[in-house]
Amino acid sequence: VTVRRVTLLTDFGTADGYAAAMAGVIAATAPGTCIDHASHAVPQGDVLAAGLALVRYAYLYPEGTVHLVVVDPGVGTDRRALAAAIDGRFFVAPDNGVLTRVLQRDAPASIVGLADPAFEGPVSATFHGRDIFAPAAARLARGEPLDRLGETLTDTDIIRLPLPVPSRSAGRVRGEIVQVDRFGNLITNIPAMWLPAPGAGIVAVGGSSVGPVRRTYGDVERGELLALVGSIDVLEISVRDGSAAARLEADRGAEVTVEV
Amino acid sequence: VTVRRVTLLTDFGTADGYAAAMAGVIAATAPGTCIDHASHAVPQGDVLAAGLALVRYAYLYPEGTVHLVVVDPGVGTDRRALAAAIDGRFFVAPDNGVLTRVLQRDAPASIVGLADPAFEGPVSATFHGRDIFAPAAARLARGEPLDRLGETLTDTDIIRLPLPVPSRSAGRVRGEIVQVDRFGNLITNIPAMWLPAPGAGIVAVGGSSVGPVRRTYGDVERGELLALVGSIDVLEISVRDGSAAARLEADRGAEVTVEV
Amino acid sequence: VTVRRVTLLTDFGTADGYAAAMAGVIAATAPGTCIDHASHAVPQGDVLAAGLALVRYAYLYPEGTVHLVVVDPGVGTDRRALAAAIDGRFFVAPDNGVLTRVLQRDAPASIVGLADPAFEGPVSATFHGRDIFAPAAARLARGEPLDRLGETLTDTDIIRLPLPVPSRSAGRVRGEIVQVDRFGNLITNIPAMWLPAPGAGIVAVGGSSVGPVRRTYGDVERGELLALVGSIDVLEISVRDGSAAARLEADRGAEVTVEV
Numbered sequence: 145v146t147v148r149r150v151t152l153l154t155d156f157g158t159a160d161g162y163a164a165a166m167a168g169v170i171a172a173t174a175p176g177t178c179i180d181h182a183s184h185a186v187p188q189g190d191v192l193a194a195g196l197a198l199v200r201y202a203y204l205y206p207e208g209t210v211h212l213v214v215v216d217p218g219v220g221t222d223r224r225a226l227a228a229a230i231d232g233r234f235f236v237a238p239d240n241g242v243l244t245r246v247l248q249r250d251a252p253a254s255i256v257g258l259a260d261p262a263f264e265g266p267v268s269a270t271f272h273g274r275d276i277f278a279p280a281a282a283r284l285a286r287g288e289p290l291d292r293l294g295e296t297l298t299d300t301d302i303i304r305l306p307l308p309v310p311s312r313s314a315g316r317v318r319g320e321i322v323q324v325d326r327f328g329n330l331i332t333n334i335p336a337m338w339l340p341a342p343g344a345g346i347v348a349v350g351g352s353s354v355g356p357v358r359r360t361y362g363d364v365e366r367g368e369l370l371a372l373v374g375s376i377d378v379l380e381i382s383v384r385d386g387s388a389a390a391r392l393e394a395d396r397g398a399e400v401t402v403e404v
Numbered sequence: 405v406t407v408r409r410v411t412l413l414t415d416f417g418t419a420d421g422y423a424a425a426m427a428g429v430i431a432a433t434a435p436g437t438c439i440d441h442a443s444h445a446v447p448q449g450d451v452l453a454a455g456l457a458l459v460r461y462a463y464l465y466p467e468g469t470v471h472l473v474v475v476d477p478g479v480g481t482d483r484r485a486l487a488a489a490i491d492g493r494f495f496v497a498p499d500n501g502v503l504t505r506v507l508q509r510d511a512p513a514s515i516v517g518l519a520d521p522a523f524e525g526p527v528s529a530t531f532h533g534r535d536i537f538a539p540a541a542a543r544l545a546r547g548e549p550l551d552r553l554g555e556t557l558t559d560t561d562i563i564r565l566p567l568p569v570p571s572r573s574a575g576r577v578r579g580e581i582v583q584v585d586r587f588g589n590l591i592t593n594i595p596a597m598w599l600p601a602p603g604a605g606i607v608a609v610g611g612s613s614v615g616p617v618r619r620t621y622g623d624v625e626r627g628e629l630l631a632l633v634g635s636i637d638v639l640e641i642s643v644r645d646g647s648a649a650a651r652l653e654a655d656r657g658a659e660v661t662v663e664v
Numbered sequence: 665v666t667v668r669r670v671t672l673l674t675d676f677g678t679a680d681g682y683a684a685a686m687a688g689v690i691a692a693t694a695p696g697t698c699i700d701h702a703s704h705a706v707p708q709g710d711v712l713a714a715g716l717a718l719v720r721y722a723y724l725y726p727e728g729t730v731h732l733v734v735v736d737p738g739v740g741t742d743r744r745a746l747a748a749a750i751d752g753r754f755f756v757a758p759d760n761g762v763l764t765r766v767l768q769r770d771a772p773a774s775i776v777g778l779a780d781p782a783f784e785g786p787v788s789a790t791f792h793g794r795d796i797f798a799p800a801a802a803r804l805a806r807g808e809p810l811d812r813l814g815e816t817l818t819d820t821d822i823i824r825l826p827l828p829v830p831s832r833s834a835g836r837v838r839g840e841i842v843q844v845d846r847f848g849n850l851i852t853n854i855p856a857m858w859l860p861a862p863g864a865g866i867v868a869v870g871g872s873s874v875g876p877v878r879r880t881y882g883d884v885e886r887g888e889l890l891a892l893v894g895s896i897d898v899l900e901i902s903v904r905d906g907s908a909a910a911r912l913e914a915d916r917g918a919e920v921t922v923e924v
Contacts (some may be wrong), residue, residue: 159457161461183684269632325682427671428721428725
């Protein structure tokens with residue numbers, strides 16, 4: 145017997161009972177499912193942040209896992225609802241770009257638009273997480289095939305976020321900050337493979353140097369800035385035991401350069 | 405084999421380990437139980453908010469689920485501890501009114517006062533969640549019958565919160581805001597069935613008009629106020645992609661009227 | 665069949681997806697494991713707070729539970745990674761003192777330093793929670809014996825926090841505040857067994873009297889200060905339905921005395 149897992153990622157918080165309502169629907173429809181609350185603390189309506197969080201864990205879970213994402217500023221408009229299968233994992237989410245990063249996986253994606261007839265019972269105007277997305281996730285967790293949930297869409301049909309693209313020319317790499325994490329680390333879009341070896345290069349954020357690329361936090365003293373390759377193989381700027389975001393007053397979108 | 409689930413709702417936060425202590429007791433007493441943390445972020449001591457969150461998810465969970473609620477400003481006084489069975493779900497909570505809304509279910513309720521002899525081991529003065537409520541929830545999750553946990557109480561014996569009652573007279577419905585959710589939506593106590601059709605009526609909060617009843621967020625532009633039927637079939641006032649609570653500076657208790 | 669449980673305690677928050685990444689690794693490596701998020705809200709880098717939270721729940725969980733703790737300001741330095749078995753429970757954590765309190769259990773401890781060869785796949789410089797600690801926890805959850813995870817260490821080999829020690833002389837007990845919890849309760853290091861009976865003694869915080877030792881919150885009026893024995897058998901100072909931390913402006917380290 146395979147244990148199916150459903151993970152939940154929303155911007156609902158937990159206090160109002162909305163997140164638990166989704167869990168309840170899944171528990172009722174697919175008994176025996178493990179429900180993992182990935183997070184309900186995504187900043188409200190921040191589809192970019194949700195997509196980046198999702199890609200950090202989606203493919204670490206085993207095949208068969210259903211990842212449910214409801215960060216949905218478009219609820220109550222005619223935005224579509226999606227279910228997808230990518231590299232053995234399932235995704236259920238609004239069609240608002242939140243799956244952009246998980247779709248970058250080097251694997252074919254099957255995508256369907258959730259069909260109205262698939263919804264059992266009445267659908268509220270305000271809470272599709274409970275009435276549309278959770279029921280679809282539960283059906284996948286129960287083992288129903290994806291194509292029974294709706295009509296197949298082509299990959300180019302769905303909405304993708306225009307992610308910022310890093311560039312490089314002779315001796316210079318240019319990218320930007322794509323996320324500030326809870327520790328104040330500045331996550332960039334500059335891939336590790338474009339970086340010089342530890343000890344070399346000059347990294348700058350918004351024109352301010354933070355020194356060469358380093359190997360690890362221990363390479364600098366506490367409270368010092370450093371640039372290093374983080375856990376998703378991109379350049380990060382950090383302060384050891386501190387916040388680079390606070391130190392540099394830098395936010396999403398700030399330019400990052402590396403002189404190689 | 406039925407998987408039993410226990411949900412937890414408290415105002416403990418998680419950082420101190422109190423919530424995990426309750427989960428540990430349940431895991432030790434009823435191994436194999438799925439423990440779902442509904443929320444530990446209820447505002448401190450806010451029995452009204454806890455009761456409203458609870459009713460949002462309690463009956464979406466399958467029969468046999470045990471819902472444990474510990475928002476308990478009366479710990480250390482002589483308030484009673486309750487366990488109840490309503491429509492196939494179990495509830496364990498202090499007798500402080502937090503079950504008022506789930507008791508409104510159109511189904512008979514069996515209620516017991518948790519008996520002292522039921523407590524195994526010493527009971528602390530400050531943490532009945534761990535020492536009284538979690539053990540009782542675990543016994544129900546293990547399949548013990550309700551009436552073994554204590555003496556049967558009549559429904560009228562227990563404490564109920566005086567929930568505000570909406571009213572209607574010729575052409576006018578009057579109610580109030582009963583909750584502000586995380587998105588700044590203002591949840592009222594006015595039932596959907598009293599409302600005119602979308603497009604009709606004039607809704608006002610504290611005397612300020614927010615226009616007619618609408619069908620969905622997409623009926624107004626981003627940043628605009630609207631009134632619509634929310635996910636628990638009552639009137640809500642919202643700002644599309646914004647906070648009605650901030651816009652109207654309205655809070656629990658504010659008057660809401662609908663000219664039909 | 666035994667259900668294995670892994671609990672997670674970190675200072676990661678949830679919004680960035682780091683906590684879910686650890687859960688994903690465990691789900692992939694040890695399918696069928698129940699994953700309990702104890703907390704991801706430990707104050708950043710606060711090893712003392714994490715250790716105190718951990719001891720509140722660790723031994724309430726059944727034998728065989730794996731407790732994973734990643735509050736790890738030393739990531740990226742040469743601090744060791746540990747796994748331990750104490751009184752039937754397993755612990756996986758950095759060697760930074762976070763296990764000090766659970767090691768005070770009156771039971772022998774087996775401890776290993778996680779061996780490099782034990783790590784499958786590449787290890788990032790910044791996220792040992794995902795790359796080292798979660799895989800080790802998952803292997804224990806899968807039933808692998810502790811000594812396969814690394815080389816045995818002696819108990820005196822590992823780092824312990826210098827916990828403040830209370831003292832007593834004729835008629836006077838002296839200790840300090842070791843934690844302020846979410847409710848503003850001031851948790852001290854003064855053991856219950858050193859206290860006079862309820863109604864006797866004079867307790868003072870930073871020189872200000874808070875009256876005699878009480879039995880329970882109900883012994884004072886709402887809003888009043890009191891001292892009582894809390895849920896881990898030490899003296900606590902509280903305000904009934906309020907915050908003693910706010911009232912007394914007291915924090916970790918403040919002196920607490922009891923005139924017996």
